[in-house]
Structure formats: C-alpha cells, structure tokens
Amino acid sequence: MIASITLKDGLATKSSLEAASFAAAMADATGAEAVAVVHGALQGDGGLGATGIKKVLHYPAELHDAGQIARLVAAAAQGASAVVFPHDAIGKAAAPAAAVHLEAGLISGVTALPQDGAAPRNVFSGKATAEIEATTNQVVYTLTPNTFSVASGGAEAAVEAFDAAVGEARVKVKSFHPSSTDGQVPLPEAERVVSAGRGLKGPENWGIVEELAQALGATTACSRPVSDIGWRPHHEHVGQTGITIRPNLYIAAGISGAIQHLAGVNQSKVIVVINTDPEAPFFKAADYGIVGDAFEVLPKLTAAVKALGA
Numbered sequence: 001m002i003a004s005i006t007l008k009d010g011l012a013t014k015s016s017l018e019a020a021s022f023a024a025a026m027a028d029a030t031g032a033e034a035v036a037v038v039h040g041a042l043q044g045d046g047g048l049g050a051t052g053i054k055k056v057l058h059y060p061a062e063l064h065d066a067g068q069i070a071r072l073v074a075a076a077a078q079g080a081s082a083v084v085f086p087h088d089a090i091g092k093a094a095a096p097a098a099a100v101h102l103e104a105g106l107i108s109g110v111t112a113l114p115q116d117g118a119a120p121r122n123v124f125s126g127k128a129t130a131e132i133e134a135t136t137n138q139v140v141y142t143l144t145p146n147t148f149s150v151a152s153g154g155a156e157a158a159v160e161a162f163d164a165a166v167g168e169a170r171v172k173v174k175s176f177h178p179s180s181t182d183g184q185v186p187l188p189e190a191e192r193v194v195s196a197g198r199g200l201k202g203p204e205n206w207g208i209v210e211e212l213a214q215a216l217g218a219t220t221a222c223s224r225p226v227s228d229i230g231w232r233p234h235h236e237h238v239g240q241t242g243i244t245i246r247p248n249l250y251i252a253a254g255i256s257g258a259i260q261h262l263a264g265v266n267q268s269k270v271i272v273v274i275n276t277d278p279e280a281p282f283f284k285a286a287d288y289g290i291v292g293d294a295f296e297v298l299p300k301l302t303a304a305v306k307a308l309g310a
C-alpha cells in the first residue's frame with residue numbers, strides 16, 4: 001500500500017496523516033507493507049510512523065507540478081495493490097495522472113475503507129452514497145479530508161532516499177498569497193473551530209466570533225447562507241457543500257443545525273451550540289447546549305477563556 005503525502009514544514013499535513021492511516025489500515029488487513037512517498041524537506045519520518053507506515057520513500061526536491069508528483073508516486077507504486085492520496089488540491093490533480101500511468105482504476109473522494117472491494121463516496125452533493133468498485137488489480141484512491149481518523153502509536157518509520165524520473169515541471173508557483181492573513185490554522189486542519197450563522201444578523205457583528213476564536217487559538221467558520229450572502233468568505237463555509245471538518249472542539253453560534261450543515265461538522269469531538277431557540281435542531285447533535293443570545297454568550301465565553309489563560 002502506498003500513501004502519497006503532502007508535507008508542510010517537513011511534517012505530513014493532517015489530511016496526509018489520514019491518507020497514511022487509511023493505507024496502513026488497508027495494509028494491516030491484507031498483510032502488505034504500508035509505504036509513504038514524500039518529496040521536499042522532511043523532518044524525521046514526517047510523523048508518518050505513528051500512523052502505521054513502515055517505510056518512507058523520500059524524494060529530496062520539493063515538487064509542485066501534479067504531473068511530476070504523479071510520476072513519482074507511480075514509480076513507487078509499481079506492484080502495490082492500492083495508492084492513497086489525500087483529496088487535497090495536490091491529490092485531486094495528481095491522483096488521476098498517477099492512475100493513468102499505472103493503468104489503475106481511480107476512486108476519488110472516498111469516505112471509508114473498502115468493504116468487499118467497494119469503497120463509499122458521497123455523490124450528488126452528499127444526497128446519496130455510492131459504493132464504487134475498481135475492475136483493475138491496482139486501485140488509486142483519494143480520501144476526503146476529515147472522514148478517516150488519524151491512527152497513532154506506531155513506531156518510527158524507516159526513511160529511504162528515493163529517486164524517479166519525474167520529468168520537467170510544466171508549471172511553477174510564481175507567488176503565494178494565503179487567504180487568511182491572521183495566522184489561523186487552515187479550516188480542514190483546525191483542532192478548534194468557532195462558527196456562526198445567520199443568527200449573527202450581519203457581517204459587522206463578527207468581531208465577537210473572531211475574539212472568541214482568537215482567545216481559543218481557533219479557526220473561524222460559518223454556515224452556507226452566511227458565505228452565500230457575502231458576510232464571510234467562501235473558504236469558511238462548512239457542511240455538505242462546503243468543507244468537512246473534524247476538530248476537537250466545534251462551537252456553533254446562531255446556526256440552526258440543518259442536516260446539510262451537520263453533514264460537515266458532526267464528526268467533531270465536542271460540539272457546543274449557542275442558540276436562542278431551545279427547539280433548534282442543532283441541540284440534538286450538541287455535547288453542550290446554551291440556550292441564549294450569541295451577542296451575550298460569546299463575549300462571556302471569551303472573557304472566561306481569557307481568565308483561564310487557555
């Protein structure tokens with residue numbers, strides 16, 4: 001089993017750790033070896049051994065061209081029965097090309113391990129699930145972020161230098177401008193998220209959401225209508241048609257808890273809901289519920305967090 005890994009500051013990103021855990025679980029089930037392919041600056045084993053990866057193949061140069069990454073991964077995957085990419089920007093572009101090189105079936109956006117050869121994926125904006133089976137011996141998967149738990153407890157993986165004919169880069173990154181300038185952890189990777197919905201009444205009121213997020217070291221998110229109206233940027237929209245998240249803490253203020261919203265957040269470890277309406281459906285999914293006005297509750301929470309020094 002091969003996992004294709006995206007590194008950030010020498011360590012595997014959260015979605016890559018999920019892909020590694022997925023590959024390691026498949027390897028466990030079949031008795032195969034779990035191997036990760038990385039490129040660019042690497043710290044130790046990149047945190048991959050803990051997920052059950054036994055060997056890390058390290059290509060020293062950092063690659064940005066999906067075509068090159070596909071050739072690198074295809075070279076490492078000769079003979080492997082499955083290749084797993086995170087369904088991130090790189091995986092979405094490189095996995096189809098790797099599948100072409102390997103003449104393998106591609107199953108993109110899977111949400112769980114295959115059962116009897118078929119893997120599930122959401123279709124029609126999450127309105128249905130399809131079980132997809134490849135007809136080839138080798139299969140390339142992309143794994144939807146935050147749908148598979150990161151494994152832990154494995155031993156340090158062996159790191160081996162790896163070389164492959166990746167060809168010339170056909171594209172290069174000319175400049176890079178992160179969309180959030182306030183140093184927040186990107187939403188798919190965030191362990192703490194403070195989110196708000198239409199109950200906040202208008203974009204001018206988001207200061208109280210941002211203050212709590214800042215006090216908690218959390219990332220801000222929102223419901224879909226809020227980003228549709230333009231109160232918040234689209235990259236903050238969570239849910240069925242937005243980003244799927246799986247933080248340790250999800251605080252939702254002024255969000256009703258529609259099924260489409262829950263689809264993207266209900267894997268969060270602890271859910272705290274603040275809503276004036278005691279009948280709001282979100283309370284059914286909450287670990288802690290506060291029936292109250294977000295304009296009063298959020299500043300109080302911020303003050304309490306600051307007082308605790310959390």
Ligand SMILES: Cc1cc2nc3c(=O)[nH]c(=O)nc-3n(C[C@H](O)[C@H](O)[C@H](O)COP(=O)(O)OP(=O)(O)OC[C@H]3O[C@@H](n4cnc5c(N)ncnc54)[C@H](O)[C@@H]3O)c2cc1C
Binds near residue numbers: 197
């Ligand atoms: C195909 C499809 C896909 C969709 N995908 C998504 C998706 O990915 N993500 C998503 O979020 N939605 C999605 N939706 C929309 C979803 O159905 C809901 O309409 C949406 O989530 C509602 O957003 P909201 O909770 O912010 O607003 P509302 O439903 O208007 O709820 C506002 C809530 O705020 C509470 N409130 C009001 N004032 C206060 C106050 N002062 N303090 C505290 N609480 C207060 C109200 O009691 C209410 O519960 C989708 C819909 C469809 C049809």
